[in-house]
Amino acid sequence: MTESRNICVVITARPSYSRVKTVLEAIRDHSQLQLQLVVAASALLDRYGSAVNYIEKDGFDIAAKVFNVLEGENLTAAAKTTGIGILELSTVFDNLKPDIVVTVADRFETMATAISAAYMNIPLAHIQGGEVTGNIDEKVRHSITKLADYHFVASENARSRVIALGEEPDSVFNTGCPSIDLAKRVTNGNAIEFDPYEKYGGVGAKPDLSQGYLVVMQHPVTTEYRHSRLHIEETLEAIKMLDMPTLWFWPNVDAGADGTSAGIRAFREKHLMPNVHFFKNMESDDFLILLDHAIGLIGNSSVGIRECAFMGVPVINIGSRQNKRDRGHNVIDVDYSREAIVKAVQTVFSQGKSPVSDVYGGGNAGSDIADLLKKLPLKFHKTITY
Numbered sequence: 001m002t003e004s005r006n007i008c009v010v011i012t013a014r015p016s017y018s019r020v021k022t023v024l025e026a027i028r029d030h031s032q033l034q035l036q037l038v039v040a041a042s043a044l045l046d047r048y049g050s051a052v053n054y055i056e057k058d059g060f061d062i063a064a065k066v067f068n069v070l071e072g073e074n075l076t077a078a079a080k081t082t083g084i085g086i087l088e089l090s091t092v093f094d095n096l097k098p099d100i101v102v103t104v105a106d107r108f109e110t111m112a113t114a115i116s117a118a119y120m121n122i123p124l125a126h127i128q129g130g131e132v133t134g135n136i137d138e139k140v141r142h143s144i145t146k147l148a149d150y151h152f153v154a155s156e157n158a159r160s161r162v163i164a165l166g167e168e169p170d171s172v173f174n175t176g177c178p179s180i181d182l183a184k185r186v187t188n189g190n191a192i193e194f195d196p197y198e199k200y201g202g203v204g205a206k207p208d209l210s211q212g213y214l215v216v217m218q219h220p221v222t223t224e225y226r227h228s229r230l231h232i233e234e235t236l237e238a239i240k241m242l243d244m245p246t247l248w249f250w251p252n253v254d255a256g257a258d259g260t261s262a263g264i265r266a267f268r269e270k271h272l273m274p275n276v277h278f279f280k281n282m283e284s285d286d287f288l289i290l291l292d293h294a295i296g297l298i299g300n301s302s303v304g305i306r307e308c309a310f311m312g313v314p315v316i317n318i319g320s321r322q323n324k325r326d327r328g329h330n331v332i333d334v335d336y337s338r339e340a341i342v343k344a345v346q347t348v349f350s351q352g353k354s355p356v357s358d359v360y361g362g363g364n365a366g367s368d369i370a371d372l373l374k375k376l377p378l379k380f381h382k383t384i385t386y
Contacts, residue, residue: 003032004032004033004034005032005033005034005099005100005373005374006034006036006096006097006098006099006100007027007033007034007035007036007098007099007100007102007373008036008037008038008063008093008096008098008100008101008102009023009024009027009035009036009037009038009101009102009104010038010039010040010089010101010102010103010104010110010113011037011038011039011040011043011051011055011104012040012041012042012043012085012104012107012109012110012112012113013041013042013043013051013107013109013252014042014043014051014252014281015105015107015252015301015302015303016043016051016104016105016107016110017043017051017054017055017284018179018182018284018287019104019105019127019128019177019178019179020102020104020127020178020366021058021178021181021182021284021366022178022181022182022365022366022367023102023127023178023365023366023369023370024037024060024366025366026366026367026369026370027370027373028060030370030371030374032374033370033373033374035060035061036063036096036098037055037060037061037062037063038062038063038064038065038066038089038092038096039051039052039055039062039064039065039066040065040066040067040068040085040088040089040109041066041068041069041081041085041109042069042109042252043055044065044066044067044069045069047280050281051281052065054281054283054284057283063092063096064092064095064096066085066088066089066092067088068081068084068085068088068109068112069081069109070084072258074225074256074258075222075225078108078222079108081108081109082108082109082111082112083112084112085109085111085112085113085116086112086115086116089112089113089116090116090119090120093116093117093120093122094120098122099122099123099378100122100123100124100125100150100373100378101113101116101117101122101123101124101125102124102125102126102127102373103117103124103125103126103127103144103148104126104127104128105127105128105141106128106131106133106137106138106140106141106144107137107140107252108136108140108222110140110144111140111143111144114126114143114144114147114148115147117147118147118380121380122380123149123150123378123379123380124147124148124149124150124380125148125149125150125151125152125369125373126144126145126147126148126150126151126152127152127154127178127369128141128152128153128154128158128177129141129142129144129145129148129151129152129153129158129162130145130151130153130155130157130158130159130160130161130162130165130172131153131154131155131158131161131325131326132161132323132324132325133320133321133322133323133324133325136222136223137222142165145162145165145167146165146166146167149171149379149380149381149382150171150173150372150376151167151171151172151173152173152175152365152369152372153172153173153174153175154174154175154176154177154306154360154361154365155174155176155177155326155359155360155361156174157326158174158326159172159173159174168382171376173368173372174361175361175364175365175368175369175372176358176360176361176362176363176364176365176368177306177360177361177365178365178366178369179303179306179307179360180306180307180310180358180360180361180362180363180365181363181364181365181366182284182285182288182307183288183292183306183307183310183311183363184310184362184363185285185288185363186285186288186289186292187292187310187311190289190292192209192289192290192293194286196209196247196277196279196282196286196290197277199286200279200280200281200282200286201279202277202278202279202280203277203278204248204268204273204276204277204278205273205274205275205276205277206277207245207246207274207275207276207277208245209245209247211245212244212245212294212295213244213245213246213247213294213295214239214242214244214245214246214247214294214295214296214297214298214345214349215246215247215248215249215290215291215294215296215297215298216235216239216246216247216248216249216297216298216299217248217249217251217297217298217299217300217301217303217304218231218232218235218251218260218298218299218300218301218318219251219252219257219260219299219300219301219321220251220256220257220259220260221256221300221319221320221321222256223320224256224319224320225256225259226256226259227256227259227336228256228257228259228260228263229259229260229262229263230263230336231260231318231319231336232259232260232263232264233263233267234336234337234338234341235298235299235318235336235338235341236263236264236267236271237338238298238338238339238341238342238345239273239276239298240271240273241338241342242342242345243275244275244295245275246275246276246277247277247279247290247294248264248276248277248278248279249278249279249280249281249282249287250278250279250280250281264278288307288311291303291307291308291311291313292311292313294313295314295349296313296314296315296316296345296348296349297313297314297315297316298315298316298318298341298345299316299317299318300317300318300319300321300322302322302325304317304322304330304331305317305322305325305326305327305328305331305360306360308328308330308331309327309328309329309330309331309356309357309359309360310328310356310357310358310360310363311356312330312353312354312355312356313330313353313354314330314332314348314349314351314352314353314354315330315331315332316332316334316341316344316345316348316349317331317332317333317334318334318335318336318341319335319336326359326360327359328354328355328356328357328359329354329355329357330354330355330357332344332348
């Protein structure tokens with residue numbers, strides 16, 4: 001019988017879990033793989049929605065927890081958080097002795113995972129490499145690509161870019177994005193069978209959603225973090241002007257998040273917002289069901305670029321955070337301007353659903369990645385191809 005492999009997946013933030021949930025399921029259910037799940041950084045923090053609670057609720061056993069986030073939500077705190085992550089994760093990997101470490105996407109905390117694995121000669125697999133955004137996330141993503149040994153990318157353009165960076169073509173696989181697997185689950189006519197206010201709490205008004213509603217998810221941009229409060233104030237003003245039922249989700253932990261959060265709180269204290277409810281976090285399936293039934297999404301989250309493209313949900317994408325990313329047919333880009341946001345909503349959202357797109361895959365990424373993790377040769381060296 002073929003020997004089983006230990007696959008260590010590190011989850012460092014709320015969005016990272018939804019990005020790889022189906023990969024975790026496929027590894028857990030694979031007869032020749034053992035899942036070693038490590039939860040770290042903001043995924044453990046209540047102020048950002050305690051993603052760890054949903055991970056445990058979904059039945060995953062957690063092999064280790066790493067508390068490494070420094071307060072401050074600025075560039076210095078992000079750099080130091082990454083350094084602490086390297087120290088802590090190195091100890092975790094030494095204890096777990098994984099055959100392969102898996103890291104996700106482009107957040108600053110993922111850099112710690114990649115550096116620790118690379119320096120410890122542990123084969124490293126990277127999910128969602130090769131994408132471009134034009135900000136610090138792109139630097140992190142491409143740096144992890146050069147540290148990684150296997151690349152599970154989400155689109156053909158991403159695959160071409162990883163190969164152009166000098167990676168061996170036979171180590172780069174277009175599996176699609178695992179988050180599309182979740183979107184595929186909830187787009188089969190699933191009705192909203194839960195009360196989001198009762199199930200997830202939150203604060204603010206409880207608008208009637210039966211006649212349609214907006215979803216807002218806007219994060220700070222790390223290269224523009226000093227302007228995060230001004231940016232969010234424009235979106236708040238636009239939502240106030242639109243006066244439509246709105247479900248608003250709290251930002252990620254990034255440099256500038258304190259400005260975004262402070263802007264939201266100050267605006268709520270100054271203005272009545274009778275049609276807006278704010279949530280910290282939500283189970284990924286429930287969030288996608290709500291999104292699928294929404295009039296559209298406003299903000300700068302990658303969920304608008306990925307899942308919404310597959311589901312045909314119209315998106316008003318604000319600012320530069322998703323600059324240059326592959327798009328479907330559902331995205332309209334606007335600047336940080338209340339007038340531009342309002343005009344785009346009135347024009348685009350009145351047209352109903354957008355054409356669907358499989359630019360990020362067809363919904364089989366989780367099982368495909370698990371199969372690759374079993375059969376790929378274990379390596380932690382590079383063959384120069386450039």
